[in-house]
Amino acid sequence: CWHFFNHFFIYIWAPRGQCAYLLTLLVCVVLFQWEVTQRTLNGSQFYTYSVCNVGEREQDNWLRTTFIQRRPSASRVFVELQFIVRDCNSFDGTSLTCKETFNLFTSESDADVGTTFRKGQFKKVATIAPDEITSKNELRINTETRVVENLSRKGFYLAFQDIGACVALLSTRVYYKTCLATVKSLASFPETVAGGENQALREVSGACVVNAVSEELPRIYCTVDGEWVVPVGQCQCNLGYEEVKDACQECQPGFFKAAASGDKCELCPANTQRLDSGALFCPCLDGFYRAPTDPPSGPCSGLPSAPRDLVATTTQLSTGKLHLSWSPPEDTGGRTDITYSVECQRCEGNVCQLCGEKVRYEPASTGLTDNKVSVSELDAHLNYTFTVEAHSGVSILSPLFPEPPRITTMRLVERTSTSLSLSWDVSPRIRLQPRPIRYELTYRKKDDNLDVTTYIVLLLEKNVVQISDLAPGTAYLFRVQALGSDGSPGGSSIEEQFETSQMISRQMSLLFFESGMLIYRWAFIFLFRKRNSHSRQGPEDTYFSKQLKPLKTYVDPHTYEDPNIAVLKFATEIHPSHITKQKVIGAGEFGEVYRGNLKMPGRKEVAVAIKTLKPGYTEKQRQDFLSEASIMGQFSHQNIIRLEGVVTKFKHAMIVTEYMENGALDRYLKDHDGEFPSFQLVGMMHGIAAGMKYLSDMSYVHRDLAARNILVNNNLECKVSDFGLSRVLEDDPEGTYTTSGGKIPIRWTAPEAIAYRKFTSASDVWSFGIVMWEVMAFGERPYWDMSNHEVMKAINEAFRLPAPMDCPSTVYQLMLQCWLQDRSKRPRFGDIVNLLDKLLRSPDSLKIIADFDPRVSIRLPSTSGSDGSPFRSVSEWLESIKMSQYSENFTCAGVVTMDHVLQMKNEDIKNIGVRLPGHLKRIAYSILGLKDQTSTLSVFAV
Missing domain, CATH: 2.60.40.10 (Immunoglobulins)
Structure with a gap:
């Protein structure tokens, strides 16, 4: 079908194989002596272009094709020729000018030039010589293929030059090679034009098939011969899917798959429910459970029967x-x-x-x-x-497990004029609790003025207590409650009243009077120190430790004439031989921070973080370095970073604290964007609030509460750290607004603290609201890329940060309460702990989501950048929302303009390889913001 009168049929696509053919119809332009002749071959008639002027000198006969359009990526094409060349010796007589070859030429052009022909525009590709020559009696057809390289313009011409041969051109086939679209290791790769000699292997990026994911972008190479080789990056079927041929299919009913892997779906284990297809796990049957340490793929267990x-x-x-x-x-x-x-x-x-x-x-x-x-x-x-x-x-x-336990009765065991002994009973069901119970006892004088009531709190391990140093003949009100295994409060008992006995002698009365005067003098000294302490606030609740003696209010180590005395008073001295440094994990203002081990005599070896003091320090730097240990040593709470001890009596000073495996909270949340449900995020906030309540009860003001100063351990417990604001802020890039007393971290600081340097627990509550926002936004920078002056101006104009994506309404309302302009109206940390505790006890309260404006949270006005100009490229847009790691995914999927972006749907985003829930939401919400053609952007929500 190639040989019609003066046409060559050239197919667009080959029916099989790896060749693609250029254009449908190629019309040859006859120039100079070429003729169309009819021949018979194997009983069939066909037409050829032929020339045979062997007896004439200086032959220069040309045959040119019509314009052949080139696919942009096809820079290398193949020209296959079928032709006949007659033996020069077969002619009668001797022809001195007879040739047995002809030449192939090509010329590139961006437009069809019609019949215009200039020899100078053509360059030679090859001289075509036959393998077999046709004699008078036998017709022999030759097939030759030549390569035309480095084509770059919109199309080209082929031309054939005869310089004195007797030749007949039967057919011409023009094609290029491709690697056909394929699926390998669950990654699909598009049809790709093979490269030329200068690019023997062309790298091609693919995309995982639907419901498959890959840790790295799948890649493969296309050879010059149109073959796929060297696949890199294997895709694996997602949770609930398994590989079947070249696709991921849902697990059959009764089967599950709990992780993205190449494994097959597993049969649901014992004592579990068999769900419908696509199950990620098999939930336990009623009456069966999995322990927190059990894998989700393991069987469920029942309760043990009675001994x-x-x-x-x-x-x-x-x-x-x-x-x-x-x-x-x-x-x-x-x-x-x-x-x-x-x-x-x-x-x-x-x-x-x-x-x-x-x-x-x-x-x-x-x-x-x-x-x-x-x-x-x-x-x-x-x-x-x-x-x-x-x-x-x-x-x-088990539902039989009471959580938390319940107090039933409280009774007076013994009393004197200055002490009371009490005991109480716990609900009989408490015996099901496998761990020891702790109790929280709160008491106060009955006749205290409610405006300035002083509550005293004891944390106890037993259900009996003796309270000393009470006033004679005075009534006290007591309330006790058991704490759950996680430290959560249980049902409180009724408030009980007990009274100390009267004094029995005048001498005892005088002794009490003198003791009272002594207490008064100490109280006066305490108040005087408080006024001069940079981290103390007014008289508030007095907090007591697990022992029966109350903790003293925080003492500023800077009030000591000799700071070394403060270090020795509040911190434990450690011999350097007990410390083993392993590797550097960071660098502080004064030196490097190491991870290591601490092995004290008689104690188990523990992992620790070791802060060191770099060589060449001054005595003031050494004192500033150790002052943080003097502060930390006064605290003892599960949500405050624990000080193990210090090294001060040797050349190299060190501060040793507990080691927090997951590092700073802001970085940890960024690395796990979208991986935690709201319930777990609220649990993190609860831990931070509990730590801050403890500090507030100690009359300590943190002044630099931010997610970067919260550390996270392997159990996802959050602990407050960084107690050195007065020196750290001088070199902190976040603290860029200078007042008379140093630099302040503007984005986290209350307005009264910025304006008047009025730091109180109320200003820490403001900062806690910002930390809540950071947690719900998975480490997003508060106020994004606004300058500090823009932030201060916006806050003073009553604007507040908007609700992050998927933030529960109740949580956002608490943030707004923390950001009230009037600091006296902000909640206290005790109120915050109680509210977060209620939210954790009622998960349904977290289901109502606060209103979210994507244009506000990611600051994208219409299709414009932050300066109002349109995004020039998809990569620029992705960079603006911190998703530039997906630029190659968009390119490989053919999404190369912002118009393409605006047409995308959620399913399209998944199909190009965006799998993490947080990243998926960010890109989807950004596209939603792009579609909204609002020209004016309100930066904050009131």
Whole structure:
């Protein structure tokens, strides 16, 4: 079908293989002596272009094709010729001018020049010589292929030159080679034109098929012969999908897949529900549970049955000692982590009560791994009832597990003129709790003025307490509540009133008077120090530690004449031989920060962070360096970074703190953008607020509360750190606004602190609101790229940061309360802790999402950049929303203009390889903002 009168048929696409053909119809222009002749071959007639002027000298006969349009990426084409050349010796007589070759030429052009022909525009490609020559009696057809390289213009011409041969051109085929569209390792690659000799391997980027992901962008190489080689970057089927041929299909009902991998879907394990297709995990059946440490792909466990055959053996009646033993549960629920707890009740008549602290257990009463225990200190002639319960790793998840425990009664055990001894009972169901219980006791004088009431708080490990240093003949109100396993408060008891006895002698009265005067003098000294302390606020709640003695209010180490005394008073001295440095993890103002280990005598080795003081320091730098340890050493709370100790008596000073594996909160959230649900983020805020409540109760003002100064450990516990604002801010890039007292981190600081340097717990509450915003925005920079002066101006004009994406309305309302202009109306940290605790207890309260304006949060006015000019490219737009890592994904998907971006939908964004939920939302919301053609952008929401 190639050989019609004066046409060559040239196909666009080959039916099979890796060749693509140029154009549909190629019309040759006959120049000079070429003729169209009819021939018969194998019984069929066909037409050729032929020339045969072998007897004439200086032959220069040309045949040129019509204009052949070139695909832009096809810079290398192949020309296949079928032709016949007659043997010069077959002619009668001798022809001195006869040739047996002809020449192939080409010429590039951006437009069809019609019949215009200039030899000088053509360049030679090759001389075409036959492999077989046709004689008089036998017709031999030759096929030759030549390559035309480095084509760059819109099209080209081919030309054939005869200089004295007898030649017939049967057909011409023009094509280029491609690597056909394919799917390899779940990555799809588009059809690609093969490169030329100067690019033997052409790298091609692909995209994972639907419902597949890859850690790195899939790539492959196309050879000059149109073959795919060397695939790089394997895609894996997403959660709930498995590979079937070249696609990812949903897991069948009853199967699940919990991670993106090349594995097949697994059958749901024992005691789980078999969901519909595409399951990510198999939830537990009713009555079965997974422990927090169990993998989601593991089986579910039931609760252990009761221990069996409880036996009491009395060995020493005179000492009140007996041994209890029992058999393990008949049904362990499929678990091996079985522990036991023992409860003792003492009964007199029909009244039974807990045995209390007098009875001793060996080795313990809870957490037993062996099925026996010794009980001593029992009274004679009394009935005792012992209950043994079996627990496992899933017992805490059972509805039978009371969380938190509940106080039932509180009673007066003993009283004097200056002390009261109290005890209380806990709900009987508390025996199901496998861990020790802590209690929070709050008391105050009954006749205190409510405006200035001083509450005293004790954290206790036992259900009895003796309170000393009370006023004689005075009524006190007490309230006690048990704390849950996570430190959350339980149901409070009713407020009970107890009164100390009267003094019995005048001497005792005088002693009390003198003691009161002494307390008064100390109070005066305390107030005087408070006025001169840069980190103290007015009289507020006094906080007490786990011991029965109340903690002193924070003491500013700078008030000591000799700062070294403050260090020795508040920090533990560590010998350098107990410290092992491992690697540098950062650099502070005074020196490098290392990760290492601390092994103190008699204590378990622990991982620590080690701050060092660089050589060549001055004495003032050394004192400033150690002052932070003097501050940290006064704090003891699970949400405050713990000081292990200091090294001061040796040449190289060091501060040693607990090691926080996940580093700073802002960086950690950025690295895990979109990975945590709101409930978990609120849990992080709760921990920070609890730490700040502790500091506030200690009359300490942080002044630099920000996500960068919150550290996160492996359990995702957040701890407040960085207690050196007075020196750190001098070199902090965030502190760029200078007042008379130094630099201030404007984006986190309350307006009164900026204007008047009035730092209080209320200004820390403002900063906490900014930290809440950072947490919900996964580490986004507050106020984005605004200057500090723009931030101050906006705040003074009553503008506030808008709600981050997917932020619960209740959380955002709390932020706005923290940002009230009147500091007296802002909530206290105690109020904030209580509110966050209620939100965590009622997850449904987090389902209502605050209004979100994408143009505000990512600051994209219409299709313009921050200066109002339109985005010039997709990469510029992606860079503006901090998503430039996806530039190549957009390019490979053919999204190369902002018009293409505006046409994208959520499914399109997923298909080009954006898988992380946070990144997907950011890009989707940005496109939503781009579509809104509002010309004026309000930077903040009121």
